[in-house]
Amino acid sequence: SQQGEEDPQALSIQEGENATMNCSYKTSINNLQWYRQNSGRGLVHLILIRSNEREKHSGRLRVTLDTSKKSSSLLITASRAADTASYFCATDATGTSYDKVIFGPGTSLSVIP
Amino acid sequence: DVKVTQSSRYLVKRTGEKVFLECVQDMDHENMFWYRQDPGLGLRLIYFSYDVKMKEKGDIPEGYSVSREKKERFSLILESASTNQTSMYLCASSFPPEGSSYNSPLHFGNGTRLTVT
Numbered sequence: 001s002q003q004g005e006e007d008p009q010a011l012s013i014q015e016g017e018n019a020t021m022n023c024s025y026k027t028s029i030n031n032l033q034w035y036r037q038n039s040g041r042g043l044v045h046l047i048l049i050r051s052n053e054r055e056k057h058s059g060r061l062r063v064t065l066d067t068s069k070k071s072s073s074l075l076i077t078a079s080r081a082a083d084t085a086s087y088f089c090a091t092d093a094t095g096t097s098y099d100k101v102i103f104g105p106g107t108s109l110s111v112i113p
Numbered sequence: 114d115v116k117v118t119q120s121s122r123y124l125v126k127r128t129g130e131k132v133f134l135e136c137v138q139d140m141d142h143e144n145m146f147w148y149r150q151d152p153g154l155g156l157r158l159i160y161f162s163y164d165v166k167m168k169e170k171g172d173i174p175e176g177y178s179v180s181r182e183k184k185e186r187f188s189l190i191l192e193s194a195s196t197n198q199t200s201m202y203l204c205a206s207s208f209p210p211e212g213s214s215y216n217s218p219l220h221f222g223n224g225t226r227l228t229v230t
Contacts, residue, residue: 033218042117042203042221043156088155090219100171101219103148103156 004032004089004104012110019076021107023089024069032065033090033101034074043088046074081113116140119204119222126229132191134225136204143209145187146219147171147179150201162187163209194229201226 004025013019023032031050035043049056049065049072056063062075076083086106120135138145144163148156148171158171160179168179176198180188187206191198205219 035219040224040226042223043205043219045218045220048218100158100161102158105153105155 004091004102006087006089006104006107008107009105010108010110012112013079015079015081015111015113017079019079019083019109019111021074021087021109023072023074023104025072025089025091026070029067029091031092032063032072034061034063034072035088035090035103037086037088037106039085046087076109079109079111081111083109084111085109117204117206117220117222119202119225121225122223124225124227126191126194126227128195128229130191130194130229132194132227132229134189134191134202134204134227136187136189136222137185138187138206138220139185140206140208140220141184142206142220143184144207145181146205146207147177147187147189148203148205149173150203150224156203159189191227194227196229199227199229 004023007022029051031048033048034046036046037043047058047063049063060077065072086108088103088106090101090103117138126132146161147159150156157173159177160171162168162181165184178190202225204222207217207219
């Protein structure tokens, strides 16, 4: 079963609005990452937050992590049409035979100009 | 900037063919990964490698093999292509964080969209 699941599956907003995407996961993690994927391209790393961190910022991005609820959120402020993409959270799976990153199915964000 | 290059953007192959997908990274990264991406399923790990000539199975290795003869190159091989292997294939690399085996950011290529007919 998937470690991380994003919510909502799809989101459509007007340019200038804020976009919030959520990620829930099942087991303990060391860190959580967010990636963006433009249509038909590879994924681009956005931000990594460690399990002992609660909030992290990068430009217009704000990521929070609540390990007690096993959830994370990605906030994009003042969205632009260029933010239209799919967004994935990825968690490591501790306790398995090897360390690996597991991706959720993603949130598809459409920013309407 | 790290550059991960996948040899083909689009590939069409026939059922039963042996298919090679090539991936090259230019940043001397130790770790390399092959994922496939399907709608609604996200990314699933096929194989990964932490060093030259080393390989480990991911979640869905059946029907695939890999080769890592040089540090910068990681090849995915479909031994006998089948229609259920039609997918987007993504290669990634990463450098292990200092003092830890845990994850550092993955750098992805642009993907190869493989169609098996």
